[in-house]
Amino acid sequence: xxxxxxxxxxxxxxxxxxxxxxxxxxxxxxxxxxxxxxxxxxxxxxxxxxxxxxxxxxxxxxxxxxxxxxxxxxxxxxxxxxxxxxxxxxxxxxxxxxxxxxxxxxxxxxxxxxxxxxxxxxxxxxxxxxxxxxxxxxxxxxxxxxxxxxxxxxxxxxxxxxxxxxxxxxxxxxxxxxxxxxxxxxxxxxxxxxxxxxxxxxxxxxxxxxxxxxxxxxxxxxxxxxxxxxxxxxxxxxxxxxxxxxxxxxxxxxxxxxxxxxxxxxxxxxxxxxxxx
Numbered sequence: 001x002x003x004x005x006x007x008x009x010x011x012x013x014x015x016x017x018x019x020x021x022x023x024x025x026x027x028x029x030x031x032x033x034x035x036x037x038x039x040x041x042x043x044x045x046x047x048x049x050x051x052x053x054x055x056x057x058x059x060x061x062x063x064x065x066x067x068x069x070x071x072x073x074x075x076x077x078x079x080x081x082x083x084x085x086x087x088x089x090x091x092x093x094x095x096x097x098x099x100x101x102x103x104x105x106x107x108x109x110x111x112x113x114x115x116x117x118x119x120x121x122x123x124x125x126x127x128x129x130x131x132x133x134x135x136x137x138x139x140x141x142x143x144x145x146x147x148x149x150x151x152x153x154x155x156x157x158x159x160x161x162x163x164x165x166x167x168x169x170x171x172x173x174x175x176x177x178x179x180x181x182x183x184x185x186x187x188x189x190x191x192x193x194x195x196x197x198x199x200x201x202x203x204x205x206x207x208x209x210x211x212x213x214x215x216x217x218x219x220x221x222x223x224x225x226x227x228x229x230x231x232x233x234x235x236x237x238x239x240x241x242x243x244x245x246x247x248x249x250x251x252x253x254x255x256x257x258x259x260x261x262x263x264x265x266x267x268x269x270x271x272x273x274x275x276x277x
Contacts, residue, residue: 003031008022055080059085061161061273062095064098065164072153073143075094075098079136097112145166149170150177151164152171161270163185173260177262181268187246
């Protein structure tokens with residue numbers, strides 16, 4: 001059956017698949033658009049299965065915060081190459097998936113993949129992307145959160161690192177909130193306060209510090225006391241409110257916020273491409 005260029009173009013606009021793929025699908029389907037679309041979808045699924053074992057360590061981090069700062073969402077979507085990550089269509093789909101997370105208050109990747117959009121599950125939309133792009137595509141992480149305080153987001157240039165920061169109350173100056181989000185991006189704190197640091201990490205740091213001091217010839221008693229001092233320095237490096245503020249090392253982050261009459265940080269989410277911690 002002869003397939004017109006107009007039909008190929010129309011199917012391409014509907015599915016996003018390549019011109020040759022659309023032409024072959026229409027020929028196989030004898031010009032039936034519905035069948036041709038199904039053929040393309042099956043091809044995407046087969047390609048997705050073939051590429052399942054491939055590394056997908058490129059991609060994007062995207063975030064969204066409501067106008068009143070009460071709701072926030074973030075998403076990490078991966079692909080195989082930076083070339084695809086910079087593609088407008090890939091970026092548009094990432095934003096579309098993020099909006100679905102935000103609007104449906106989705107809190108896990110599995111929940112997102114099961115969610116339907118335009119008659120297909122998000123899992124099937126991802127398979128369609130694989131068929132069109134020819135690379136492994138994976139939604140790696142999603143975040144959705146609500147607060148009675150205020151969220152600020154920050155995306156580092158290149159979209160490979162993003163931060164959501166929850167403040168205890170409204171933030172009147174967004175630039176101050178952004179400064180703190182950039183601090184989290186740059187300094188990668190473990191927690192907002194000491195209480196938020198996992199006890200096993202604290203115990204390990206104390207053990208390492210004490211062992212080092214004992215190897216230096218310090219007595220058990222001195223090593224015990226001195227290891228507490230090393231732990232304090234650890235907190236200053238890895239606890240957000242105790243960290244030196246990157247724009248003014250004479251202040252801690254907590255002092256910077258208090259000096260600017262800005263609420264303290266309640267929690268944060270830091271998403272770095274390929275880092276699941």
